[in-house]
Amino acid sequence: MADLQDDTPTTTEVGGDYGLPDDPFPDEPYGPADETLRRAHSLLAGHPVADGYSGLPWALRHLPWYDLELGEMSVDTDVPRLREGHVGALFWSLHLPEGLAGDRAVGATLEQLDLVHSVTDSHPEGLRLVRTAGQIIDARNCGRVAVVLGPAGAPALDDSLGILRVLHALGLRLLTLAGTAWASEAGLTRFGEEVIREMNRLGVLADLSGASEATVSRAAALSKTPVLCTRSAARALRPHPANLPDDLLAELGAAGGLCMVPLTAEQTGPTVRDVADHLDHVRAVAGPECVGLSGTYDSGAAHPRDLADASRYPHLIAELLRRGWSESELSLLTWGNVQRVLRSADFTARAAQHRREPSNARIAELDG
């Protein structure tokens, strides 16, 4: 081996004496004034972002050609920008546009799942589809961005627990409990509660963004594993219907749930500071273990200035560092809380499967 190594030409010195006029990797990307941004980068390198909502599947559906590996400017998310933004995991929404309701929603959701599989299959260097918290760690150790399937909308079940199980078999991990007869403004019906029990048995997380307040309360109390809101900010700061009032934030916090604050102008405000205000507020009301981030990119929403795409997370983290967030709080915000919630769902499912058989309850029997 030594001989071979001796023969290997060393290339490290090539150009070493000259430097490159347009060196793409300058040693000092930030001036001294950007010390905070540098800290944000180094913090994110250890604790990347687990992003609670990406609308990429639907955005890609209508693109005739795309390459996320090389960079794709027609969307907000691609592998180079995910890496630049230190995104380690993201939830890929399977939500459907309004109007695709009823039994049409099932086929359309299958198509979305198929598209996600084909996108991740065709970008194996950058993306890896995962099912469990453990697989997220594996993906990260292999330098891949973990893609978690969901949330899907509740109409995708067509009121059937069998379809819930089939979607879970195809990888679904989150379901948004809104927009159906069993999870409506009036809250959860008996069948809705059975859906949550079956979700617990499978390890499908309940997403309560956009759910009615009655549904949020009941689901948080009933679920054996923490629930989350993939796109909710503080209503005390901004009166958007999907934002949570303080009492629900406190309830969610008490139940160990997770409020993932969206980076959208509509829900959080037009600047990085507005987003930080919401994060401060949710941290204060629900607790640092119960707050997360939700890029909400490629969902059609407008984003705050300086947070235009998936590469911009370090700017947000820098702002939080300036506001005195501790490194441990930030590591929970970006990564730790999502890991905890997914891991808990995995454990709960394993325990429940020893005790419960698949439920074949029907909505007509339970809700009459």
Next chain:
Amino acid sequence: MTPVTSLDDARELLREFPVVDGHNDLPYALRKQVRYDLDALDLAAHQSASLHTDLPRLREGGVGAQYWSVYVPSDLPDAVPATLEQIDGVRQMLARYPAQLAPALTAADMEAARADGRIASLMGAEGGHSIGNSLGTLRGLYALGVRYLTLTHNDNVAWADSATDEPGVGGLSAFGREVVREMNRLGMLVDLSHVAATTMRDALDASSAPVIFSHSSARAVCDHPRNIPDDVLERLPGNGGMAMVTFVPKFVLQAAVDWTLAADENMRANGFHHLDTTPEAMKIHRAFEERNPRPVATVSTVADHLDHMREVAGIDHLGIGGDYDGTAFTPDGLNDVSGYPNLIAELLDRGWSRTDLAKLTWQNAVRVLGAAEDVAGGLQATRGPSNATIESLDG
């Protein structure tokens, strides 16, 4: 009457080369009767009062692999959700009887199940309506374990003609051919039972993998549109696929075909749809049956089909697809899934060799699935998933 020794020989042969059955509607029966509640209908016990199929009788019948049909009716507004429920029903069944039923997705899985004495359990979807005109949904069904799609059921779909409907697109449309191509790429078998002869020929032209008939017999022996014409049977050696003979009396016995036509006519004359099963309709039907005794098919009727099919298609292209729990009546001697040894004994008596019978029961079906996998492997190296839509291809 079959000599006892032949029956013993048949059972002995089936121990080594058990039956791969192409079509069984137990999932739909479970959906209709108990909504998949296997506490209410335990398949580990004899259920002959309500089903053709249960685990003890599958064992008795020497069944080693079963394509469970995830059939849903074609008159639903959207068949996709119901098809997913059927798939979930099969998954529940497999999870409940793991010592007896082995989930199988490949030819290798089938051999592994045979080696450890379990019944390899595969899934087939019966009718193009189950994919809702979507190749994405087709791939979803494949991902869930479905290994064949019958292109139509009793009604046409927008892209393929059924044997029991008026001519529509005249075989396969452009999108229909794309469905076949995508099935080839996935390794999902193209099933041509139920389709019109025009569709059979178009699919044979379009498919680069072996096709199957999961439950169809020979039209030259009994002239019914559900059966396979000789010119199509003759193409199976070139294609490498197989025809799995079905037992349904009203397809295999000419007298039963004629009787059914008359009974249907009688129903319509009395103001009912011919498939109506309401009590009033059944009363009319029973009265007809009292006046006109129903012709009964036998083991020998089915063996006649196999003799002919062996002549025309060759021994390497035959199999068995009983359609149990998918039909009200069954032949004498093949009354339920325990009956396969009677058919094998009959064929032994007719001089079929052990080599031929091993191909009929087990080897051909395993070969065909394996060949579809091989074709898929080759195609996937050169072609990505198709995103064609029916609108773009059929206008």
